[in-house]
Amino acid sequence: MIYLENLFTTLYAALLSENTREKIEKTILSIALFSFFVHLILIYLVKMDIIPNFNESELLQNPISSIYTPFSFILVYEVYLLIFYLPKSFTTYITKQYEIITLIIIRKLFNDLSALELTSNWFEIKGDLQFTYDLIASLLLFYLIFLFERQGKKKLNNKLEDKPIIERFIKSKKIIAVILVPLFLIMAVYTFMNWSFAVSMASDEILEFNSINNLFFDQFFTILILVDVILLLISFFYTNQFHKIIRNSGFVISTILIRLSFGVSGLTSTVLIVVAVLFGLTIIVIHNKYENESLASNV
Template sequence: MKISTWKSRAVRSFNTLFNPGIKEKIELSTLYIASLGFIVHLCIVFLYLSGLITVHSQVESLISSPIAAIYTPFSFILIYEVYLLIYYLPRSFSISIAKQYEIISLILIRRIFKDISVLDFGEVELLTSENLNLLYDIVGFLILFFLIYLFRYILVNRKSRAVTRDIKGFILYKKVLCVILAPILIILSVYSFTNWVIELNQLNLGVISSIQDFNSIFYNEFFAALIIVDVLILVASFRYTDRYSLLIRNTGFVITTVLIRISFSAEGIANVVLLVTGVAFGVIVLYLFSLYDSIDRGEHTKESYAYL
């Protein structure tokens, strides 16, 4: 197959999966499915509170309070945010990183609602590990929200550059990555959820004593896949640009994704610290890149031994 034919097929595939019309349909579908999921979750909660159904203690927190039902719509919103991340990736690596940060903040919000649903200040002391974890998550979310604002602010005020032939080639490369990434993420999501359901069944049968935290289902694998994609983008950037600042920025974005991925292996305050550190690192890298980019005029930059 000719390279030109292969490229055209990749572009057509991307345009089929990621275009404004499909995006709008997925957005509307997400709204309906999230609303339906919320109602179904509420019904399960009331059945549990009425004593009509019983569950294992490890998943009891998911249906112990009507507040826990908010967990479900946020899960569907997160899936839509994952789609948006891939949607914006060819347009801007920076914007896709911003969507990555938004996904992390939504995961944190979802966890906050789950933790709030099981609080009972009438029976436990205020400074228990569960309450402190909730406090860490709330403070962490506020810091993340502010850092995401800073990241977006820097993006809005960044220096615009003309789309060159090399940049067009880079965009095409990222579209190919997105076409490959989309089915992989679908397979990962199905595998992760199926594996969790199997673990839940084994838990009920007494085969195992614990299951994976529902809050990390899919996203462990998702951010591992993102690290690979980010590294591929970084490697490709060496071919399409020789700008030092851009190469360092892309390297920094890989590091921030790694830090976020590692956070899923930590609990409590360590988890929040890693999340905040990862996003803060990305903000600092983007800010330094914008400073460097403001003086970078390519071959016309006034740098020579005469100025030393």
């Protein structure tokens, strides 16, 4: 038993310590910068007909699209941060989910910018309309996330002193976090290898932009739903407070709505994402009011 605890402590320090986070941050940002220049060079090589553009990929047609690649690596770092904050703060963990889906929309905007048709028929062109929807959605999400974080801080300010029961819950979340790091790493490597194979086979379906934009993250949010459900079930061992159970259940619903957005396209997908974050914000606002009333009545 002591051996397992020591092994867990070693693994947690190796994968999720502050020192590890700083190293991963520097490494990923360096890779992101390098990938930006590589993508930019490839675009100009295609433009000069030095190399062919297989399947007329949208990502190799305009220099603005080169921003898409470093953003993909930044998203990978955001995935790591989500796992990093899971044992530390549940609301920060949920916030990271919302930040990731918002960055996915922002990343898509950079590609859509390169394909805009600047004409007087703006609202009749499907691509331009979707760009407008995503642009408005990104602003709404940015503001909703700001409100969600503020509500999360209010909850922390009202937090009672830690008890042994809370420490056990945190330990459970640390175990989940340690499992998630290698799991998501394997998923990311598998997804990249699978996509690379599809590129080499020149598969139209895999190289379609919507498929590329959802690459990895549809499976990622599927796993997050399972994680959220596990956290919900574990929380029953440590609390029987109605408002906390409803809060945790609401966050599961929010994550499911985000996952559903990957199964549809166009305005429906954008609306599902905004509704998911708005639902999460509403849940935490009501939860905080409920907790404040409970604390006031116990004084």
